[in-house]
Amino acid sequence: MNESITLFNASLPLQEVGQLYSITIRDGVYQKVEEQSGFVKREGLSFRELENDFSQVKDVDAEGRIVLPSFVDMHTHLDKAYSLKEVPNKSGTLFEAIENYHQKAHTFTPEMIKQRVYRQALESLSYGTTHIRTHVNFELDISPQLALDKLAAVIEVKEALRDVLTIQIVPMLSDVASCTKEQYEVIQQAIDLGIDGIGGAPHLRANPEENIDALMRLAVDNGKFLDLHVDENDDPNVCTIEPLIKKTIAYNMQGQVTAGHLCSLAAMNHEKANRLIEGMAEASIHAVTLPGANMYLQGRFDQGVVRRGVTRIKELINGGVTIATASDNVHDPFHPFGRGDLVQIGLLTAYAGHLASETELLHLLRMMTTMPGRIFGLEHEIKEGAMADFVVVDSTDMYDLFASMAPTRYLFRKDRWLNGFKTVRMINDPFLEDKWKSMEAASVKI
Known part of the structure; x- marks a missing residue:
């Protein structure tokens, strides 16, 4: 991988609960793991768009979701x-x-x-x-x-x-x-x-x-x-x-x-x-x-x-x-x-x-x-210089992570995104579907 990718607005609870981070990876290694002063806006796919094109993904907005070592x-x-x-x-x-x-x-x-x-x-x-x-x-x-x-x-x-x-x-x-x-x-x-x-x-x-x-x-x-x-x-x-x-x-x-x-x-x-x-x-x-x-x-x-x-x-x-x-x-x-x-x-x-x-x-x-x-026998942490192996889960706090078991996850291994695990909730009613989407959109706001 010649170009770097960046994951921003990421929650790293094993570093510090409540703090957002930007993570930059190049050649399969964490190049930068930096604290953010708050939520940032920049070009990049949202978490929910990540599934569309793994091969070309460069920058991803985690939207406050938890990122863990794999x-x-x-x-x-x-x-x-x-x-x-x-x-x-x-x-x-x-x-x-x-x-x-x-x-x-x-x-x-x-x-x-x-x-x-x-x-x-x-x-x-x-x-x-x-x-x-x-x-x-x-x-x-x-x-x-x-x-x-x-x-x-x-x-x-x-x-x-x-x-x-x-x-x-x-x-x-x-x-x-x-x-x-x-x-x-x-x-x-x-x-x-x-x-x-x-x-x-x-x-x-x-x-x-x-x-x-x-x-x-x-x-x-x-x-x-x-x-x-x-x-x-x-x-x-x-x-x-x-x-x-x-x-x-x-x-x-x-x-x-x-x-x-x-x-x-x-x-x-x-x-x-x-x-x-x-x-x-x-x-x-x-x-x-x-x-x-x-x-x-x-x-x-x-x-x-x-x-x-x-x-x-x-x-x-x-x-x-x-x-x-x-x-x-x-x-x-x-x-x-x-x-x-x-x-x-x-x-x-x-x-x-x-x-x-x-x-x-x-x-x-x-x-x-x-x-x-x-x-x-690993150095298995999200820190600069370590090999980049991490999973992004569809939860913004630990209690929700275990309560929902984070049904959607995306895995990054060494130098590429691997196809993760995703479930899709099906609701066959336009009114209920609209309410569900509104609730999902509200849940990712910081």
Whole structure:
């Protein structure tokens, strides 16, 4: 891109609430991010005209709408997306989901896996997500070749989409502590294919601490980060986060370990939970909450007051732990709903975590953007010199953003506008249509 583009009258709440900015981009980089003295008038398309000609857009009037760093989805399962019809889950429990998917895994061809990954990745992109970390099933116990072929299929999609979407791939390695020499060789082949991190769910194993140690050594030996499913259980006695804290410090892996779910942390007594949160902060272990899947799967055996399984979001925030919120599963036996939309996930997080003050909503926006960006390894802010990745949403304040879920969004990635997500309200009555348009026009005035 030789010419620059400018987005003006933009609201950047992560910089300063109530302040309008002008943003100039050249060669895919933020050249200028400048405060305005107030609303300005100049040549340029309005937000609502943006859809008409993406390729020629140079200057855009955001009309006070919120502009955020593009979304970063830190915990997904792209290879399982849209598999619900093939793999039902009648009880709605985690254990049936695991068992049913395992029984069907041999029937999923690499082509089927690629189609799922493409579908969910592109849907997430349409909602404003440009960075995704996906955990990929690695069914070594079924067939080493099957495990490698499926992983290669996900890697193929990652490479095909790399110009518009950055995907980190984390294979879920099971019972590594008990692997044979031959199985370790297969795991090494998987690493050599081009994965980004080491994953697993050691709390599901009979010997979780030994598996944490084996996974940690695998990560250290191969220069990879570690991203684990941790304590996805209602039982407060399930506590593998404790040995994970110890191993992180012992292996000098501070800042390179991420713990997803942490459901049992919510069921523990406050003294123990606070001690563990302090340990996570000391070890610089990142946390990811998955409110959609956890509220769906957890508490299935409770009666009366049903636990919802979401981790201690506020306590982790207040304890200084870097925490992100993410979409997890979409239309599969682990979570039959969702769509890979981080605004929708943000709304669920706000409900589940009782996040509603201005300060809390600002932190929630960071949990969808800059904080997962930090975990991902990005400099992911709207500031001069950084790569230009941002999403413009059809809302002028944070409360409306989550209340309406901003149905129209436009995404800018590196050096170009990408086709965003748009819904059109249909009203088949001239009088009502006229009133609706008048209301819309009034809503964008500063």
